[in-house]
Amino acid sequence: MPKADINKAGWEQSEFPILCETCLGPNPFVRMSKQEFGRSCGTCARPFTVFRWNPGEGARYKTTVICQTCAKVKNICQTCLLDLEYGLPTQVRDTALGVTNDAPTSDINREYYAQNMESKMQDSGNKSGLDITRTSIAGKEMLKQLARTDPYYKRNRAHVCSFFAKGNCTRGDECPYRHEMPAEGSKQEGAQKSIVNRYHGTNDPVAHKILTSYAESQGLAPPADTSITSLFISSLPPFSTETSIRTAIVHSIPSLDPQKIRSIVHVGRSHCAFANFKDRESAELAAMSWAKGLEVDGEKVAIKWGRSRPAKPTGNEGAGPSAVAASS
Known part of the structure; x- marks a missing residue:
């Protein structure tokens, strides 16, 4: 669709997001709000069409955080950034398949790279820019063992209410967050990491x-x-x-x-x-x-x-029987 403003030539418009089954939710009649050029892509910084929806009862609202071009390049969900085929972080998939990351991470080149990849996929007719034709059989077997076969809707649940944890939440049933005490060690470290790190598969604690x-x-x-x-x-x-x-x-x-x-x-x-x-x-x-x-x-x-090296003897410990006898 041609755009009236020449400055919007590289911006992305779409009619429906690229989502995994978990993020989409179990409701077949999900309602979405659509906002063209609602935010900048978390990886290439290009404005794109943002979708927002509620995946089901008791779940928190979800939104797309990267554009469709970046999602197609990595074959991942626009919201959770997990692989669409295996449901795993990109770092796990790339490590298993031996896929190299050639995308630039600098602000200057990443938008230019995204535009080139978009035109390349359109010319080749490839829906995904990920090339896994030369990967090993062992890597694919590893992913099959680690993959989650069924959607994990528990991931869409609302966050725990911090006021309830402190004992002073006054909203009651109207509170949009969960009223339960957080379990020890249940803090999601991956959610605090930047989108760029999770997208490129670097320093991802979940992976x-x-x-x-x-x-x-x-x-x-x-x-x-x-x-x-x-x-x-x-x-x-x-x-x-x-x-x-x-x-x-x-x-x-x-x-x-x-x-x-x-x-x-x-x-x-x-x-x-x-x-x-x-x-x-x-x-x-x-x-x-x-x-x-x-x-x-x-x-x-x-x-x-490998094994650790044995500690070097100090003092008279390795001097031998004669040295011990002489010292006595």
């Missing part, structure tokens, strides 16, 4: 919790000793080299800076290797990415955390 739990189920729970920053790789093919191992590691963790790898120690006779990282955060990221499996030179290898 980190899911990935950590899955890694623990695969025997890759982070050890209590935080000084351990190495992972042990075994069952390597006999023809593997240090270069091929490093290449497989870099390709398996697109979000990891290759400079974070301190060294790769390959023991050819034992068909194993140690991947040493510069910090614990990079090592945990590798463990979460390899929980679905790691392939080196076309074969699947086994992954375990």
